[in-house]
Amino acid sequence: xxxxxxxxxxxxxxxxxxxxxxxxxxxxxxxxxxxxxxxxxxxxxxxxxxxxxxxxxxxxxxxxxxxxxxxxxxxxxxxxxxxxxxx
Numbered sequence: 586x587x588x589x590x591x592x593x594x595x596x597x598x599x600x601x602x603x604x605x606x607x608x609x610x611x612x613x614x615x616x617x618x619x620x621x622x623x624x625x626x627x628x629x630x631x632x633x634x635x636x637x638x639x640x641x642x643x644x645x646x647x648x649x650x651x652x653x654x655x656x657x658x659x660x661x662x663x664x665x666x667x668x669x670x671x672x
Contacts, residue, residue, distance in 0.1 A: 593658040606641035607632045619669070626669045664667050 601609070615634050619626050628634045653656045 589657045591650050594648050598648070599641055600643045601641045603632075603636040603641070606638050609633040609639050609640075610635045624666055624669060628670070 615638060616626055626634060649658075649660060653660055658671075
C-alpha cells in the first residue's frame with residue numbers, strides 16, 4: 586500500500602502510438618486474425634481496431650511479472666479474451 590498507493594497495473598500500457606499502430610497494420614485483416622484465435626471483435630470507427638491492436642501494447646505477462654517481482658501484486662488468475670468491443 587505504501588509504495589503503490591494501493592494500486593498496481595491496470596493495463597499493459599502502449600508501446601506504440603495510435604498512428605504507428607494504424608501504419609504498421611495496414612494491409613492486414615485483423616478481424617480474420619482475431620477470429621483464427623477464437624476471438625470475436627466488434628468496433629466502430631475506421632481505424633479503431635488498428636489503433637488498439639494488441640501489438641500496440643506492452644506484453645501484459647511481462648508487466649504482471651514485473652509488478653509481482655516488485656511485490657506490488659500477485660498473480661491469482663490468467664484470463665483469455667473471447668470477445669473485444671471497442672467504440
